[in-house]
Structure formats: structure tokens, C-alpha cells
Amino acid sequence: MEKRIEAIKKHLQTASYKLTPQREATVRVLLEHEEDHLSAEDVYLLVKEKSPEIGLATVYRTLELLTELKIVDKINFGDGVSRYDLRHEGATHFHHHLICTECGAVDEVEEYLLSDVEKAVETTWKFQVKDHRLTFYGICHRCQEDDGQK
Amino acid sequence: MEKRIEAIKKHLQTASYKLTPQREATVRVLLEHEEDHLSAEDVYLLVKEKSPEIGLATVYRTLELLTELKIVDKINFGDGVSRYDLRHEGATHFHHHLICTECGAVDEVEEYLLSDVEKAVETTWKFQVKDHRLTFYGICHRCQEDDGQK
DNA sequence: TTTCGTGCAAAACATTTGCAAGACA
């Protein structure tokens, strides 16, 4: 964890930003909740537990900054809120999500699945792909098991 | 076009809703701008041109209704606005988007590209896929040509 | 000193809701 904080600190400094205590607290919350797809409000409340003096606006500004630097990805699942996901280390592409329409669970899929599709897009539409987002909607394995028991 | 209006009318009636003049005006705007990914506000302004007495709330309510009935898809490109896309006739899956990060153009890709990926998700994660959304970010063929000329 | 970052409150936006009035079976 400290290692990743260090890496992010360097990343910020390279872009001439400082890793202030508020920013560090925000990053720590993101690291501690990597799987959780937190909203800005969520992050704010969690940061407040350890640094009660922080303001919501600062959290927003920090998340915006981290998004700009591609340290986090800002995502949107269709409820009215933006969520923030730490980029997995070294990942060049955004990871994928499996959203269960029964229980609302959001699982992550890190595997790179789209190379063939990307090639098709590049040749057929002459579109030079830099990044992508892929989300599947359906029923997760847990709900399938639950349904079976009914 | 009248045919599609008729089909939508039947679809509404099956679910015991009426195709009121306001709803029809809204649907017509969506049909006339199928490629455009309009926001609620955009739709409102366009409907107003022909039916000035309509209210913004009605447009929102109509779009919500159409989304519920899967006549349109509510999508989100990360700016703070929801956009609404008519489902292509008979399409079982949402179509894909190519977003150009230079000029902001959003092109649509109707082809079904993901069957292999879907199979992988279903077997590996035991996730029963119902629908998906796929968006590519990159540089469109127009901007690539422009860049070449510089 | 000068720049950058912060907290707070106010503002800006998109979207939703309450409600009284209208349309229509």
C-alpha cells in the first residue's frame, strides 16, 4: 500500500501537483476500497472518519484531479451518481464490469477480452482505439444459485 | 416513419398507456434524430419547435416511460447528462459507440461483435448475460485524415 | 512573496415531484 501511495505521489509531482494530506487521505480511502465503486459522497464520508476537517469540495476536486491523471476512472452506472475506480496497476485499459440486474452487485473483470473486437473496429471503421468500456448486464452466479433453490 | 409510430403506439397500448399528442411529438423528434444521442433538454427544445406548449417535465416523463418499455435506451457518456437512443428495430442488444476524443463525434456500430466474449463471461464467471454496453474511445477516421494533412 | 490548495457557502445544473387543472373513456 505504501508503495502505491509513493507511486501516486510521484505521478502527481511529475504533473506538478502536491500530495497534500487531504489528497493522501482520499487516495488511501480509494486504496482501502478498491472493489467498491464509491461515489464522491461515499469517499467523503469515509475520509471524514479519519480527517474530519476535510470538505466535500476538496474530495470532488481531488477525484477530478486523479481522473485527469488517469489514476482513477470516473464511471457511471446509470443511477444519478458518478463513481470512482482506481485503475489497476499497469492497466492500459479500463477493466470491465458485470452488473447483476437482480441484486445490483457489480463484479469486476480484469481480463483483456477485446483484442479481436478491437481489431475489427480498427479495420472496418478505421477507428483508432485508445480505450474502451464494456459492461454486461445479467444475472450473477449467486442469484442463479438462489433462484435454483426457490 | 408512420409505421414505426404505429408500432410504438401499439407497444404503449399493450402496456396500457396512451400515445398522447405530447408523447407522439416526443417520439417523432427521436425518430427524426435517430443518430444524434439527444439529451432530455435537446429533445425538449426540438419538441417545442412544433408543440410550444409542452413542458420539460412531460418530456422527462415520456423518456422515462419509453426507457421502461425498452423503446429507447438511456445512455451516459460521462458529461453530466443522460442521452436517449431509439432502439433499432428488432435489436436484442444495445448497439455500440465509437467516441472520438478529438472531435467528440459519436458513431454507432450496430454489428453484433461480442458473441465470443459473452461466451467467455458466461462460462468463466457463470454470469448469465442479458445485455451489454460497449464503448470505444479513440480517434475517428475523419480526425486521422485531418491529422495527416497538418 | 507568490503560488497552490483548502473549507465554507452559494450557485449551477439536471432531474423529480406535488398539485391543481385538463383530456378523454
Add this chain to the structure above:
DNA sequence: TGTCTTGCAAATGTTTTGCACGAAA
């Protein structure tokens, strides 16, 4: 009549901004 549907205005909820103060180089 009774049920939907509408327009308006007000309310809501998220995100952004203005500004004066504080911290750090």
C-alpha cells in the same frame, strides 16, 4: 365519473464555483 396525463413551480440531489484564508516553496 374516474383515471391518466399534463404544465407549472417548487423541491431535490449532485457537482461546481467564488472567495478569503492558510500552507508550503
